Amino acid sequence: MTQLTFTEKIEGNVARSVNPLGLQRMMAEQIAAVAQKPHYTGAKHALVLGGSSSYGLASRITAAFGMGAATLSVGYERPPRPDFLGTAGWWNQRFFKQQAAQAGLVANNLNADVFLPQTKQEVIQFIRNRFGGQLDLLVYSIAAPKRKNPDNPAEAWRSVIKPLGNPVTDYTVDLEHQRLVKTTLEPASVAEVAATNHVMGGEDWELWVDALQAAGVLAPNFKTILFSYEGPRVTAPIYHDGTLGQAKRAAEASAHKIQAKLAKTGGEALISVNRSVTTKASVVIPGFSRYCMALYQVEQQRGGHEQPVAHIDRLFRDMVYGTKRVVDGRGRLRPDAAELSPAVQGAVEDLLPQLTPDHFSTTMPGYQQFRREFRQLNGFDVPGVPDTMDHDAFTQLATD
Template sequence: MEFKQNIRGNVALGINPLGCKQEVLNQIDYVKGKGTYEGPKKVLIIGASSSYGLATRISLAFGTGADTIGVSFEKGPKNEKNLGTAGWYNNIAFREAAEKEGLIAKNFVQDAFSHESKQEVIDYIKNEFGGKVDLVVYSLASGRRTDPTTGETYTSSIKAIGEPVVGPNINMQNQSYYTETLDPATDQEIASTVKVMGGEDWELWMKALKEADVLTDGVLTTNYSYLGTELNHDYYGGGTLGLAKADCDEKTNNINELLADINGKAQIVVATAVTTKASSVIPFFPVYCIGLYKVMADKGTHETPIMHQDRIYREMIYGNKPEYDEVGRLRPDNWELDSDTQAKTKELILKLNEENFNSNLTAYDIFYKEFSNLSGFMVDGYVEQDVTIEELKALHY
């Protein structure tokens, strides 16, 4: 079977299942190369099949020897034209590698927003996972959410607030650089975005887990955020995404009150800019990334998700190098926010045009390769193999 990379705009349509497996193995090798560290032993990761969630799971399993539960919504193969999603194969590759190390790696592939999923995970923790978890990671990225109580479905909108935002963007499908206008969101779009991408579901998960008594004394729960900088404030921090992240901050206080009697803690982790399926389609953000990555690569501070997440848990959360801001959020985005890095990124972005955006002036090559890796293409160490659709269908998560 031949696997073809197919991109529409900045959305990957084609996948290479075997390349996805190799990418997972590469991330495992990265963590093993760093050695072991002390950390949690029973971990629940909500949103575990790609990017931050997958990288977190890999770091904790192969860095601390943690047993893990991963919850994600993915699709398996149907035929040669519909091979499913990359996350489906990531889940399988992770489980196979973890089980070879004698670790528990349970995958729940279903709607994490539903009450039923929460109950199934709780039952598994009680009956087959030792009874309690000591870390809950919330890393769910979705554009839609159905409220499990009302049944109403909400759709998020990546938009500005108040006034339109005009700026440059890139299209990886046709290798173009163009000017885009981001319209302001309506009040309903703002509310729906907060409903989907805010902290409500995180709080619901923690309430369900607490009520079921499956959290250890001293449990930690983390939720990933991104605040950005002056260079992307108008369309990120100052837009609908920023309000959703602010809602997560508010829910942190609620969860800390909820966990107080078991000495638990809720922690917002403000992560750095990385290449994900989501970040690739945020208006203007790819231009910021190709400028930022170039500056950080030259400084030796550019990170992929596995590098970033491993640093977060190895050095900051379970290490001795934590950095907090004035409201108690963990700030591993410190390398991105470095004043010299931001000044050089701004200077570089102002030089970009249709002729040079994908030249050696920028890190377009890094961004494109990392984007391709998400779907199993351009993966280091990948050796082409023959596989049939029947063999892919026989894989199980």
């Protein structure tokens, strides 16, 4: 029998391989973490844009296994081929659908570009045919590098992670070589700021709600939510005060426009400012991984470390559909309140001076936690999971 070996490969901070068996185990564990809690009344039919990883996947898990919702996830992922094992997101979509079916839940995946008008129309037809023409919840969880201009498909906007006004220098982790390195980013141009707003702001979110509303498929009391990020003072120059922060504020402006359109039917457009977590995107933001390492170490000492599924389950259970909303002065939900508390941030700022190239150690608990979470995004470092598999069994796993 031919055996496949799942070998981890990290280039810089980009994972180039997957272990589907590890992803399958991680999916089961995340689902169990939600399913073991009491069910609550929420959405019956949920659409998750970007439901293949991180907060989008966590939203789908809690909608299905916390509320009992039928779900549709839209995202663009690459399936396996003879010379490629497939992306982690493709396997996540597959394993979610399998485990939802075993639980008697409706779950469908659409592998498509979320930004395209034809994708919106395909989803509307699905809602009419499979969701009884009623959508209760839209989660917008897209982190994309580019978006085509819907009015001019020949033009593509590209998002950038850059500061504004002045260069920013910070330390960031190099996961391939397990070290901290100094990185300097030059400020964004006016055109780059505008392009990032087009990609990461709320324009496409508005287009989705407009299309769904025009098609008459929004249920009474429909809710839609977009995930934002505020972050601490130490990451502000590259995030809150940079291109990404600008885009998040543009998304918040979109929330107000959407809310005005939904008000007559009792709908809600919500912004949730989420906590810092390990994602494939976050590791390429200079300084962010170093902050996460310090934060995770403090949280290990104090308690309170949440990974995406626990964070989003709490958000939906307590704040979106519950009675324990924590809202800031701008009307945004704030499940990140514990992370940004003065006590936690004070301890993090005390620890950060020790996280320099000269003092960095791979034995630091915060680094170990960060690296483990990053590796598990692609199915590696999952206890009890083998790194080999019979080729025929792999083929069956990918086609069942």
